Amino acid sequence: MKKLIAITSLILMSMTVNATQTVAIAIHGGAGTIERGNLTETQEHAVRAALSESVEAGHRILAAGGSSMDAVVAAVKVLEDAPQFNAGRGAVLTHEGKVELDASIMDGASLAAGAVASVTGIRHPIEAARAVMTDSPHVMLVSQGADAFAKSVGLEFKEPEWFITDFRARQLESVQASSHASVQLSEDWFSTVGAVALDASGNLAAATSTGGMTNKRWGRVGDSPIIGAGTYADNASCAVSATGHGEFFIRHVVAYDICARMRYAGMSLNQSADTVINDVLVDAGGDGGVIAIDAHGNISMPFNTQGMYRASIDGAGDKTVAIYGDD
Amino acid sequence: MKKLIAITSLILMSMTVNATQTVAIAIHGGAGTIERGNLTETQEHAVRAALSESVEAGHRILAAGGSSMDAVVAAVKVLEDAPQFNAGRGAVLTHEGKVELDASIMDGASLAAGAVASVTGIRHPIEAARAVMTDSPHVMLVSQGADAFAKSVGLEFKEPEWFITDFRARQLESVQASSHASVQLSEDWFSTVGAVALDASGNLAAATSTGGMTNKRWGRVGDSPIIGAGTYADNASCAVSATGHGEFFIRHVVAYDICARMRYAGMSLNQSADTVINDVLVDAGGDGGVIAIDAHGNISMPFNTQGMYRASIDGAGDKTVAIYGDD
Numbered sequence: 001m002k003k004l005i006a007i008t009s010l011i012l013m014s015m016t017v018n019a020t021q022t023v024a025i026a027i028h029g030g031a032g033t034i035e036r037g038n039l040t041e042t043q044e045h046a047v048r049a050a051l052s053e054s055v056e057a058g059h060r061i062l063a064a065g066g067s068s069m070d071a072v073v074a075a076v077k078v079l080e081d082a083p084q085f086n087a088g089r090g091a092v093l094t095h096e097g098k099v100e101l102d103a104s105i106m107d108g109a110s111l112a113a114g115a116v117a118s119v120t121g122i123r124h125p126i127e128a129a130r131a132v133m134t135d136s137p138h139v140m141l142v143s144q145g146a147d148a149f150a151k152s153v154g155l156e157f158k159e160p161e162w163f164i165t166d167f168r169a170r171q172l173e174s175v176q177a178s179s180h181a182s183v184q185l186s187e188d189w190f191s192t193v194g195a196v197a198l199d200a201s202g203n204l205a206a207a208t209s210t211g212g213m214t215n216k217r218w219g220r221v222g223d224s225p226i227i228g229a230g231t232y233a234d235n236a237s238c239a240v241s242a243t244g245h246g247e248f249f250i251r252h253v254v255a256y257d258i259c260a261r262m263r264y265a266g267m268s269l270n271q272s273a274d275t276v277i278n279d280v281l282v283d284a285g286g287d288g289g290v291i292a293i294d295a296h297g298n299i300s301m302p303f304n305t306q307g308m309y310r311a312s313i314d315g316a317g318d319k320t321v322a323i324y325g326d327d
Numbered sequence: 328m329k330k331l332i333a334i335t336s337l338i339l340m341s342m343t344v345n346a347t348q349t350v351a352i353a354i355h356g357g358a359g360t361i362e363r364g365n366l367t368e369t370q371e372h373a374v375r376a377a378l379s380e381s382v383e384a385g386h387r388i389l390a391a392g393g394s395s396m397d398a399v400v401a402a403v404k405v406l407e408d409a410p411q412f413n414a415g416r417g418a419v420l421t422h423e424g425k426v427e428l429d430a431s432i433m434d435g436a437s438l439a440a441g442a443v444a445s446v447t448g449i450r451h452p453i454e455a456a457r458a459v460m461t462d463s464p465h466v467m468l469v470s471q472g473a474d475a476f477a478k479s480v481g482l483e484f485k486e487p488e489w490f491i492t493d494f495r496a497r498q499l500e501s502v503q504a505s506s507h508a509s510v511q512l513s514e515d516w517f518s519t520v521g522a523v524a525l526d527a528s529g530n531l532a533a534a535t536s537t538g539g540m541t542n543k544r545w546g547r548v549g550d551s552p553i554i555g556a557g558t559y560a561d562n563a564s565c566a567v568s569a570t571g572h573g574e575f576f577i578r579h580v581v582a583y584d585i586c587a588r589m590r591y592a593g594m595s596l597n598q599s600a601d602t603v604i605n606d607v608l609v610d611a612g613g614d615g616g617v618i619a620i621d622a623h624g625n626i627s628m629p630f631n632t633q634g635m636y637r638a639s640i641d642g643a644g645d646k647t648v649a650i651y652g653d654d
Contacts, residue, residue: 106578111578111579111611112578113577113578117469117548118469118470118472136545137574138545138547138574139573139574139577139578140547140548140549140553140577141545141546141547141548142444142445142469142470142546142548143445143469143470143471143546144470144546145445145544145545145546145547146545146546148545149544149545149546217472217476218463218465218468218472218473218475218476219468219469219470219471219472219473219476220465220467220468220472221444221467221468221469222467226467226553226554226555227553227556227577227578227580228553228555228556228577228580228583229554229555232580246466247464247465247466250440250466250467250554250555251433251438251439251440251466251554252438253554253555253559253580253583256555256580256583256584256587257583257587260583260584260587260588260591261587261591263591264587264588264590264591264592265591265592284438
């Protein structure tokens with residue numbers, strides 16, 4: 001009986017602790033050149049609805065005491081399935097008219113991480129990244145090998161055609177018809193998706209998923225599956241998911257640099273994220289943005305482009321869904 | 328005539344400036360469990376000769392006023408060709424008995440970078456990494472796409488068999504016969520190769536090339552082709568090439584972290600490299616080492632394993648070639 005009381009009070013105590021802990025989440029659906037009027041009212045409504053559904057899917061898990069890892073996976077899966085975003089179904093097409101998907105995930109408590117690059121057919125690449133982390137001794141798997149691994153752990157596959165939307169097919173045609181087609185630098189919209197979260201146990205997590213660049217060739221891999229560039233999470237500093245011109249984000253190790261400036265230079269989350277996006281990357285000519293969250297539940301979502309699809313639910317439970325710079 | 332004198336004095340001045348500038352280079356051929364007696368005298372002689380040839384190939388370029396980028400490529404190519412090292416010819420074999428090679432390079436002056444992962448058939452993967460940097464708008468290309476790109480820029484290819492040595496074939500058989508074969512964590516030798524250099528113009532460069540892990544599966548990619556993890560160079564801090572258990576080097580963004588601690592925490596090169604290798608990685612259980620050089624020509628080569636194949640020629644022209652911890 002004594003034992004039962006002890007256990008019961010332990011459970012109650014831990015519930016109380018959890019109840020007073022901050023949980024928070026932020027998500028993005030890409031950054032780039034976006035002006036009011038580019039989207040029809042119907043399109044904008046669909047985009048905002050998907051962003052809202054994604055951030056709520058993640059937050060529900062956090063509010064129920066679930067882990068930040070589960071929350072970021074749930075949030076990203078919603079955006080991978082939504083055809084409006086460049087990840088999973090609706091991803092951009094390669095030079096050969098296929099989808100080749102990249103994703104990565106990181107656990108801020110253990111620094112465990114997983115990533116896949118150039119995979120084809122996996123419905124939810126973010127689940128493949130997580131499986132690499134939990135079910136293999138590796139961090140990064142690429143191409144057919146990564147597909148084979150995902151099959152071996154029983155992940156859901158879809159036919160190549162399932163991923164391709166009419167919009168992306170027309171987009172590829174238009175890019176290939178333009179004079180910039182071979183340079184592949186004309187893209188002004190980087191609609192990677194991602195999520196960062198803080199759970200009731202104080203653990204941070206980050207996840208990113210993308211189809212990369214329209215008309216990409218030669219097995220090009222951007223920053224999204226690169227731990228340190230597109231994704232990083234460390235309870236000692238922050239969790240970051242990036243979206244932008246991936247080459248610049250790799251060269252500047254953007255996600256980890258935001259963490260490093262907090263740890264070593266004593267910057268706040270906001271200072272650090274803002275410096276990297278609006279000073280370092282602007283000076284280098286690298287377009288994009290990040291979502292970032294620290295262990296206190298502070299959220300920062302800077303971008304140096306006209307807009308970034310984004311949403312958040314902060315520690316007070318306040319939700320924002322935004323697209324434009326002045327949104 | 329006045330113009331000629333002006334030009335001549337300009338040339339003489341610049342030669343004087345160059346002559347007083349420090350040039351320095353360090354190279355590695357991997358770190359791991361290595362005790363005196365593991366190598367026969369003949370083997371050890373061959374290894375030391377290759378290390379010496381590599382560091383001198385790079386240094387000759389620097390001494391003649393060449394760039395650090397040219398120097399690290401030249402040094403790495405020597406080790407890619409040497410069958411003793413796990414890069415290029417003589418690389419370890421995958422689960423399927425093939426070689427899949429990774430390489431990356433970074434220019435500390437511009438932060439330009441290039442990388443290839445899981446390529447097959449390119450004689451010098453470091454040249455493919457450099458071509459990605461100079462001849463494509465991208466930083467990282469993987470698998471068949473990267474092979475196709477390398478072909479398109481005219482790089483030298485060899486038949487698959489050319490890369491495979493008897494030693495590696497026996498090594499794969501032995502690993503696959505052991506009980507640890509499926510876990511792939513039994514490897515205690517990480518013989519990636521790499522080089523870092525400072526040239527007379529004050530520019531740093533870093534390069535890394537590897538065959539990855541023996542018996543690797545599923546398109547596993549380690550830290551070597553990951554900018555930030557296995558390779559980083561920034562004139563504002565240092566140039567780093569890493570060798571070790573790649574998964575740990577990715578999670579801890581080792582190469583960039585050494586640069587970040589110098590820039591943001593005011594550490595010296597030695598302090599920073601030593602902290603990351605002997606504190607951070609030892610605590611995490613990650614075996615390996617790095618070679619690092621700063622803009623003053625200071626060289627640091629810490630490792631937390633029994634040995635690391637390494638060599639350097641410092642600013643005074645003094646050469647070291649070493650294998651063991653007390654070497």
